[in-house]
Amino acid sequence: MNKSLNVQKNLIIFGIPLSIIGIMVLITKLPAFNANPSSLSTGITFDLLLTVPLIYFLLIRKTNIPKTTVVPLLIIGVIICSLILPAENQYYLNLFKTWVLPIVELSILSFVIFNVRKALKKYKEKKTETIDFFTTLKSTCYEILPKVAVIPVVTEIAVFYYGFIHWGKVKLRDNEFTYHKDSGTVTLLIAIIFIVAIETVTIHILLAKWDITAAWILTFLSIYSGIQIFGFIKSMFKRPISIENNKLFLRYGIMNETTIDLSDIDCVEISSKDIELNNETRKLSFLGELESHNVVIRLKKENTLIGLYGIKRKYKNLVLYVDKKNEFKKQIKNHLQPCITAITADSTTSESTKNC
Incomplete structure (x- = not known):
């Protein structure tokens, strides 16, 4: 019963704004619009940019739906107006894009x-x-x-x-570990930034002879990519691996991360040997085989590795680099000891768990 009511409620909340948007699109296809495009374009602009978001806000006002979802609806309205209205009748739309949209975003x-x-x-x-x-x-x-x-x-x-x-130096606690000092990843990423910078200048000069707009678009994308890589590098300094509250927080800057319950760890191996990466065995580093490793964590059950833009991948064995690998393994073993003691009080613990 409650599920049926929720479906009906969602149909009303999303159906009414979508119906109004549909009607506005339909109006632009009618002969009457061609007869009087100026005034009708003004009305459609105000309906899509003001009326629809206002009605949607009133519908979600007393629900758990975030009020900020009005903004995506507003952006959809801007996109639809840009597509369905003649360029010469987008005066109010352009005013909105210039003055209102930046204020909303800020x-x-x-x-x-x-x-x-x-x-x-x-x-x-x-x-x-x-x-x-x-x-x-x-x-x-x-x-x-x-x-x-x-x-x-x-x-x-x-x-x-x-x-x-964030330029301040991170003071590591006893339960935190770095992974960037000796792995060579930072040097590799900095080298990539320099390569991108050099190639951008060269390609910009060559492309400008053909199309200056395309040259600047490519240059902007290259600069933006360089900024992102720089942010990735800095995040590695600021987000150490940590062990706390019976959990192991494995982070690789903002590129990859996963959280492991210590009780799910089957074994921690100190190893730099080559290992085949597959659907069961993954690397914490987003660089994959380009980066070395010195620790292998094997789990009793599957876990999830979360990458850039929320991409999720399953794993049972995780390969990573830790600067103080022996201390890292020792601390995990110390944190596991109370769990092992509790288990052995009721039953015999497996050999693999004892070795962790």
Whole structure:
């Protein structure tokens, strides 16, 4: 019964705005629109950019749907207006794009940052676990943004935060471990930035002789890629691996991460031998076989590795590089010891678990 009511409620919430959008699109196909395009274009613009978002907001006002979902609807309205209205009748649409849309975007960004700061403050007050900006940002955005928009927004904010805002040195605690100092990854990524920079200048000069607009578009994309790589590099310095609250938090900057319950660990091996990567065995590093490893973690059951833009991959064995590999294994063993003691009180523990 409740499920049926929820379906009906969602049909009303999403059906009414979509119906209005459909009607607006239909109007532009009628002969009456061709007879009077100027005034009808103005009406359609105001309906799609003001009426539809307002009606949607009133419909979701007393529901659990985030109020910020009005923004994607607003952007959809802008896109539809741009597609269905004649270019000469987009005066009010262009005004909206120039003056209103940037304010809306900045407001959403400010709202997200405000909530992240508030969440970080709560973490500091509790002091129950390590404060991690990226994790806090994700949990905050899931509360205030549509799920589809969370990962792209979080990734872009995190790139600029780690790349250009967070310059302070991270003081490692006893339960935290770095993975970038001796692996050579940072050097490789910096080399890639320099290669991209050199090639961008060369290609820009050659492409400008053919099409200056295309040259600048390619240059912008290259600069943006360089900024992202720089943000990735900096995030590796700021997001160490940690062991806390009976969990192992494995992070590779903002590129890859996974959380493992310590009780799910079957064995931790110190090994630099080549290992075949497949659907069961994966590397924590997004560079795969280009980066060396010195630790292999084998689990009792499958877990999930989360990559850039929320891409998820299953694994049972995880290969990674840890700067202080022996200390890392020792701490995992120490944290597992109480669990092993509790298990042996009831039954015999397997040999593989004892060796961890």
